[in-house]
Amino acid sequence: MAMSFFLRSGVLPRAFAMLALVLAASLSAAPARAMELPRARSVPGGVVLVELGPALVAPQASVDGVPVLVTGRPGGWTAVVGVPLEAEPGERVLEVRREGEPVARVGFTVAPVRYAEQRLKVAPGKVDLSAQDLARHERERAHTAEVIATWSAAAPETLQLRQPVPGRRSGTFGLRRVFNDQPRKPHSGMDIAAPSGTPVVAPAAGRVIDTGDYFFNGHTVWLDHGNGLLSMYCHLSRIDVKVGDLVATGARIGAVGATGRSTGPHLHWSVMLNRTMVDPALFLAGAGR
Numbered sequence: 001m002a003m004s005f006f007l008r009s010g011v012l013p014r015a016f017a018m019l020a021l022v023l024a025a026s027l028s029a030a031p032a033r034a035m036e037l038p039r040a041r042s043v044p045g046g047v048v049l050v051e052l053g054p055a056l057v058a059p060q061a062s063v064d065g066v067p068v069l070v071t072g073r074p075g076g077w078t079a080v081v082g083v084p085l086e087a088e089p090g091e092r093v094l095e096v097r098r099e100g101e102p103v104a105r106v107g108f109t110v111a112p113v114r115y116a117e118q119r120l121k122v123a124p125g126k127v128d129l130s131a132q133d134l135a136r137h138e139r140e141r142a143h144t145a146e147v148i149a150t151w152s153a154a155a156p157e158t159l160q161l162r163q164p165v166p167g168r169r170s171g172t173f174g175l176r177r178v179f180n181d182q183p184r185k186p187h188s189g190m191d192i193a194a195p196s197g198t199p200v201v202a203p204a205a206g207r208v209i210d211t212g213d214y215f216f217n218g219h220t221v222w223l224d225h226g227n228g229l230l231s232m233y234c235h236l237s238r239i240d241v242k243v244g245d246l247v248a249t250g251a252r253i254g255a256v257g258a259t260g261r262s263t264g265p266h267l268h269w270s271v272m273l274n275r276t277m278v279d280p281a282l283f284l285a286g287a288g289r
């Protein structure tokens with residue numbers, strides 16, 4: 001009798017409909033498996049993992065007006081935030097937008113770090129630029145800023161990357177570079193020494209968003225992995241992809257070389273989140289949290 005009352009009153013059908021709606025939203029919002037996160041390091045050039053809590057729909061997050069990658073499941077979401085190398089230690093703010101709620105401000109702390117120094121000798125023309133070379137560099141820098149601003153809605157397949165070429169790390173991220181006794185910007189990637197011609201492969205699936213021959217970086221390829229996760233490969237001896245190509249993990253994109261400002265054959269590999277270069281080592285498979 002009680003059951004028939006609930007059926008006639010419509011309470012149970014409404015409850016079942018609500019349950020079905022929740023389950024459907026959960027299944028559509030949740031990835032097939034939990035994505036393994038990069039290793040957190042809350043310093044300039046590092047990655048901060050900010051827990052955003054549960055929500056049926058993934059929250060949107062931004063820092064300084066730039067969209068931030070958010071991953072997870074309805075039971076718990078995480079913002080994966082890149083910290084600029086030039087960031088001052090202290091408090092920073094993440095803006096979080098959830099459906100039907102006002103914007104929330106979530107704070108996180110950036111700790112100080114001191115990176116090592118590296119002194120290099122290169123051709124004088126690669127340090128003291130001629131007017132023609134300086135003009136070329138400025139054009140390339142403006143173009144690169146457009147590439148860096150790429151944001152695609154599709155989420156990355158993974159946040160655990162494979163090393164794009166075997167070899168010894170000859171230059172680590174964050175090194176304070178001194179070329180011909182003149183200080184320059186810190187090293188914004190990982191250098192991997194390898195013989196010229198060694199294949200360079202995609203560390204994760206992505207889309208080729210830029211290729212070119214640049215004054216400092218030489219032959220260069222950019223990949224978009226989704227949600228502001230980009231990667232860059234420099235000093236290549238050859239480029240084996242073109243803009244618009246979709247590449248799978250492990251697909252060849254080029255070969256090691258010494259083009260641009262380089263002291264010898266090696267790959268310069270950069271990883272970017274929310275338009276800022278971060279330490280690629282934090283994303284290597286097995287780095288963990």
